[in-house]
Amino acid sequence: MESSDSVRVAVNIRPLITTELVNGCTDCITVVPGEPQVQIGSHSFTYDYVYGGGGPPPSSIYDDCVDPLVDAVFRGYNATVLAYGQTGSGKTYTMGTNYNDEESNGGIIPKVMETIFRRVGEVKNSTEFLIRVSFIEIFKEEVFDLLDSKSTTLGRPPIQIRETGSGGITLSGVTEAEVRTKEEMASNLARGSLSRATGSTNMNSQSSRSHAIFTISIEQNKTGSCLSAVNNDICDDILSAKLHLVDLAGSERAKRTGANGTRLKEGININKGLLALGNVISALGDERKRKEGGHVPYRDSKLARLLQDSLGGNNKTVMIACVSPADTNAEETLNTLKYANRARNIQNKAVINRDPMAAQLQTMRSQIEHLQAELLFYRGDGNGSFDELQILKHKVSLLEASNGELRQELQERRLASEQLAQRALEAQAEKEKLVMQIEAIRNGKSWDEIESNQNQDFDLMKTYLLKIQELEGELIRLKSLNSSKCRRISDSVVEDEDGTSKNSLFSSGNDYLSSDDIEDNEKEVKHSTLQEKLDRELMELDKRLEQKEAEMKRFASSGTSVLKQLYEKKVNELEHEKRTLQKEIEELRHNLGNISSPSDVVAQKLEEEYLHKLNVLESQVAELKKKQDVHAQLLRQKQKSDEAAKRLQDEIQRIRSQKVQLQQKIKQEAEQFKLWKASREKEVQQLKKEGRRNEYEMHKLLALNQRQKMVLQRKTEESAMATKRLKELLESRKASSREAPSAGNGSGPGVQAIMQTVEHELEVTVRVHDVRSQYERQMAE
Numbered sequence: 001m002e003s004s005d006s007v008r009v010a011v012n013i014r015p016l017i018t019t020e021l022v023n024g025c026t027d028c029i030t031v032v033p034g035e036p037q038v039q040i041g042s043h044s045f046t047y048d049y050v051y052g053g054g055g056p057p058p059s060s061i062y063d064d065c066v067d068p069l070v071d072a073v074f075r076g077y078n079a080t081v082l083a084y085g086q087t088g089s090g091k092t093y094t095m096g097t098n099y100n101d102e103e104s105n106g107g108i109i110p111k112v113m114e115t116i117f118r119r120v121g122e123v124k125n126s127t128e129f130l131i132r133v134s135f136i137e138i139f140k141e142e143v144f145d146l147l148d149s150k151s152t153t154l155g156r157p158p159i160q161i162r163e164t165g166s167g168g169i170t171l172s173g174v175t176e177a178e179v180r181t182k183e184e185m186a187s188n189l190a191r192g193s194l195s196r197a198t199g200s201t202n203m204n205s206q207s208s209r210s211h212a213i214f215t216i217s218i219e220q221n222k223t224g225s226c227l228s229a230v231n232n233d234i235c236d237d238i239l240s241a242k243l244h245l246v247d248l249a250g251s252e253r254a255k256r257t258g259a260n261g262t263r264l265k266e267g268i269n270i271n272k273g274l275l276a277l278g279n280v281i282s283a284l285g286d287e288r289k290r291k292e293g294g295h296v297p298y299r300d301s302k303l304a305r306l307l308q309d310s311l312g313g314n315n316k317t318v319m320i321a322c323v324s325p326a327d328t329n330a331e332e333t334l335n336t337l338k339y340a341n342r343a344r345n346i347q348n349k350a351v352i353n354r355d356p357m358a359a360q361l362q363t364m365r366s367q368i369e370h371l372q373a374e375l376l377f378y379r380g381d382g383n384g385s386f387d388e389l390q391i392l393k394h395k396v397s398l399l400e401a402s403n404g405e406l407r408q409e410l411q412e413r414r415l416a417s418e419q420l421a422q423r424a425l426e427a428q429a430e431k432e433k434l435v436m437q438i439e440a441i442r443n444g445k446s447w448d449e450i451e452s453n454q455n456q457d458f459d460l461m462k463t464y465l466l467k468i469q470e471l472e473g474e475l476i477r478l479k480s481l482n483s484s485k486c487r488r489i490s491d492s493v494v495e496d497e498d499g500t501s502k503n504s505l506f507s508s509g510n511d512y513l514s515s516d517d518i519e520d521n522e523k524e525v526k527h528s529t530l531q532e533k534l535d536r537e538l539m540e541l542d543k544r545l546e547q548k549e550a551e552m553k554r555f556a557s558s559g560t561s562v563l564k565q566l567y568e569k570k571v572n573e574l575e576h577e578k579r580t581l582q583k584e585i586e587e588l589r590h591n592l593g594n595i596s597s598p599s600d601v602v603a604q605k606l607e608e609e610y611l612h613k614l615n616v617l618e619s620q621v622a623e624l625k626k627k628q629d630v631h632a633q634l635l636r637q638k639q640k641s642d643e644a645a646k647r648l649q650d651e652i653q654r655i656r657s658q659k660v661q662l663q664q665k666i667k668q669e670a671e672q673f674k675l676w677k678a679s680r681e682k683e684v685q686q687l688k689k690e691g692r693r694n695e696y697e698m699h700k701l702l703a704l705n706q707r708q709k710m711v712l713q714r715k716t717e718e719s720a721m722a723t724k725r726l727k728e729l730l731e732s733r734k735a736s737s738r739e740a741p742s743a744g745n746g747s748g749p750g751v752q753a754i755m756q757t758v759e760h761e762l763e764v765t766v767r768v769h770d771v772r773s774q775y776e777r778q779m780a781e
């Protein structure tokens with residue numbers, strides 16, 4: 001999404017300040033009531049907004065000009081707020097660049113910070129934010145990192161401007177501090193402001209000698225579902241945008257600032273940079289040149305190059321032209337107003353900064369949807385030609401290939417993020433080193449001493465960090481070991497349960513018991529070795545943690561309260577000194593007011609002297625304020641380092657409690673193992689008992705079998721005897737029937753013979769009957 005925006009221009013007219021009033025200056029600029037129009041001499045200019053000088057109050061600048069930009073940043077547009085104007089015209093005051101936690105004059109930057117974190121708080125449930133800040137200054141045509149703590153101690157290595165493949169401008173190696181709260185952001189701003197080059201001139205006791213750019217970059221990842229599909233701006237998954245807050249150094253005239261030597265050189269550089277920026281603005285503001293595609297001299301100065309995207313680029317930009325109303329500044333004010341007027345003609349083309357991958361995926365998704373719709377259309381009426389289908393297929397394959405490329409890119413980014421993590425570790429070590437140095441300074445050590453101890457301390461700190469990492473790694477390893485152990489044990493119990501049900505049915509009791517015993521023994525040995533190992537590791541962990549805790553305590557309690565008192569005392573002393581000086585200034589101003597006739601030579605001389613003294617005193621107050629700031633900053637840093645030490649201690653405490661939990665887990669696991677073992681033993685006992693009972697039953701059955709065999713044998717013998725006798729009877733019956741006819745022929749002896757035969761026959765029949773019934777009984781048995 002692209003929108004054409006012209007650079008919006010606001011003019012801020014500050015009130016006359018003390019020195020101007022003392023010099024009897026009057027207003028030379030008027031604001032047309034109800035109109036964003038100013039008049040100076042015979043010139044009249046119209047802007048987007050005008051503040052001060054009788055028009056709307058400067059406090060409305062934020063709501064009118066800046067708040068819409070902050071809103072645009074949340075919608076993915078880059079934005080710039082640029083303060084321009086003569087030295088002492090109130091740029092730093094308006095931007096609030098010299099903001100510190102204690103005092104705020106209602107400048108723009110503090111309000112921006114407030115708005116950003118309020119908005120983040122409102123949508124934090126549905127959006128993830130990554131907010132970073134960088135703060136740089138361009139001093140004598142070199143770019144310096146104001147958040148790089150090294151630059152204050154080890155000289156100031158300048159940073160290089162690089163051009164990205166897409167023509168964007170980046171600063172290589174610039175510190176981009178991640179911030180999570182308004183306070184963190186403010187502390188970065190205050191830290192950078194303290195490092196910024198300032199100096200005293202006749203026109204401003206605290207004149208900025210460099211152009212400063214405070215950049216807030218916001219990356220947002222919408223995690224919640226997109227509700228408004230109509231508005232693409234809101235529906236993007238990943239957006240990133242930057243807000244540049246630029247406080248330029250003021251244009252100045254050497255004659256008026258009284259600059260010489262270093263200040264003069266600084267002034268020349270400032271003017272050069274501003275002139276080059278003016279040329280860029282002229283080239284961009286000239287419609288004819290713009291239409292002809294004329295050259296824009298961005299490369300003539302680093303300032304212009306860095307503001308390339310803000311002026312004529314893809315940013316939404318607001319320029320605030322700060323002017324002094326004093327008639328003595330009329331010429332410079334007119335120049336500033338002309339400069340601002342030209343800037344109004346600049347056209348920017350603001351674009352939403354989507355995450356390139358997300359954007360490409362979005363394009364691909366819509367392309368696929370489009371293709372699918374086409375396909376459906378052709379399928380629907382059945383008239384789709386084969387060629388068209390081929391084209392669609394080709395398109396799909398192209399999209400798939402590009403998808404593959406994106407995946408590869410993702411892989412590369414993952415690698416890069418791993419490298420960044422490594423760098424973060426190094427940065428952490430570096431940070432700790434600096435905290436140690438601050439601590440040493442606060443302890444009153446000399447720089448030489450610090451430097452000599454530095455390597456040793458740094459090594460120590462590195463060892464601590466490594467130790468913490470090792471301990472954390474070890475803890476994770478122990479946890480996973482413990483969980484896998486629990487898993488193994490539960491698996492083996494399940495296996496055994498299965499095995500038991502099979503074996504008790506099909507294996508002989510003795511075999512089952514012996515293999516089970518072996519298995520149990522093995523398990524027991526394994527368990528006890530593991531237990532011993534864990535105990536040893538835990539002891540080691542305990543020892544290390546205790547050591548670490550002792551060291552941390554020593555680190556944290558090294559005379560904190562004494563130092564704090566010392567610094568508070570120092571800050572109070574400075575405050576007292578400042579008040580005395582301010583009183584002196586008041587007196588001088590009073591005396592100045594009392595000088596009756598300025599025409600009197602003595603009075604004039606006195607006035608000059610007073611003015612000179614006033615200037616000196618004002619610069620002394622400014623110096624004192626700076627010192628006070630430094631001390632307050634030190635005090636804050638000390639508190640922060642104390643907090644860091646406490647956090648570390650809390651962390652140790654947390655590791656300790658994790659260790660205790662681990663011990664409890666090990667104990668629990670040992671108890672579970674004991675229970676499992678007891679239940680197994682009980683089971684085995686039961687099985688043994690069952691085996692014995694089976695054996696007894698078997699013996700009983702064998703004896704019964706034996707007895708039955710014997711009965712059978714006896715019965716068989718008896719039946720054989722009966723058969724034998726039956727055979728004899730049959731034989732004797734046959735013999736008697738043969739003798740019977742011969743006996744029937746006689747009378748007396750014949751009857752006797754018949755009687756004998758009948759008796760014999762009867763006996764045989766009875767015996768046959770006996771044998772048969774006996775045989776049948778045996779058969780039945």
Ligand SMILES: Nc1ncnc2c1ncn2[C@@H]1O[C@H](COP(=O)(O)OP(=O)(O)OP(=O)(O)O)[C@@H](O)[C@H]1O
Nearest residue numbers: 014087088089090091092093204206207208249250
């Ligand atoms: N709106 C205002 N109300 C009251 N005092 C102001 C206002 N604007 C600026 N001043 C005062 O004017 C003086 C100069 O302001 P400041 O340092 O912001 O100027 P500057 O434009 O940043 O100067 P330079 O960049 O050249 O150093 C300061 O003492 C500041 O307190």
